[in-house]
Amino acid sequence: MSKELLAIFFVLILCSSAAADDFCFAAAEKQYNIDRRILYSISMVESGVDNSAVSPAGARGHMQIHEWWGFSEEELNDPCFVTMAGAAILNDCFQSYGNAVDAFSCYNSGKPLSKLTYEVRRKVNTYISRVYTEIGRF
Numbered sequence: 001m002s003k004e005l006l007a008i009f010f011v012l013i014l015c016s017s018a019a020a021d022d023f024c025f026a027a028a029e030k031q032y033n034i035d036r037r038i039l040y041s042i043s044m045v046e047s048g049v050d051n052s053a054v055s056p057a058g059a060r061g062h063m064q065i066h067e068w069w070g071f072s073e074e075e076l077n078d079p080c081f082v083t084m085a086g087a088a089i090l091n092d093c094f095q096s097y098g099n100a101v102d103a104f105s106c107y108n109s110g111k112p113l114s115k116l117t118y119e120v121r122r123k124v125n126t127y128i129s130r131v132y133t134e135i136g137r138f
Contacts, residue, residue, distance in 0.1 A: 021049075024080035028087035034094070039063075039087055041134035042107065045127065051079040065089070104128045 025036040040049070046064040047053035059066050060076035063086030067073065075081050086107075093106030102112035108127045109116060116124055 021079065021083075024083040027080075028083050031084070032087040032091040034087055034090055037135055037138045038131075039083065039090070041131050041137075042086065042090065042104075043083075044134045045130045051082070061086075101128060104131050 022036075025039050028034065028039055029036040043049045043062045046059075047062045049062050051062050053062060053064065054060050055064055057066070060073070061082030062079060063082045065071060065076055065082055065085050067076065069085065069089065071081075071085055075085070090103060090107050093103040094100075097103055097106060097112045102114075105111065105113040105116070105124050105128060109120060109124050113121060113124060113128075
């Protein structure tokens with residue numbers, strides 16, 4: 001295979017992967033009425049949009065979803081499933097707390113900002129700031 005054909009092949013693979021990821025964010029946006037830029041920003045902060053990311057605490061995928069949410073390891077290895085699961089969790093947080101700050105806090109820690117200890121609140125505030133910074137890049 002020539003170098004030119006090999007280069008075209010790799011570009012097509014990268015583009016199809018990006019298109020699939022964009023499709024998943026768009027589908028999650030439509031189903032949960034959460035702007036895909038917010039979902040993408042959370043993914044960027046959680047993992048750098050790394051589909052294979054696994055945290056020291058065991059959270060998986062680009063949205064860093066824990067199995068204790070009731071999902072299997074196999075499901076959490078599917079990037080599109082992880083996008084939808086992250087959107088569902090964030091949607092629940094928005095429904096529970098009604099504002100972005102507490103929803104982002106809930107997504108990150110499981111609780112609204114006001115229910116966190118001082119030390120945890122400091123960490124979660126940093127997380128929230130990073131999410132807003134990413135949203136601002138759009």
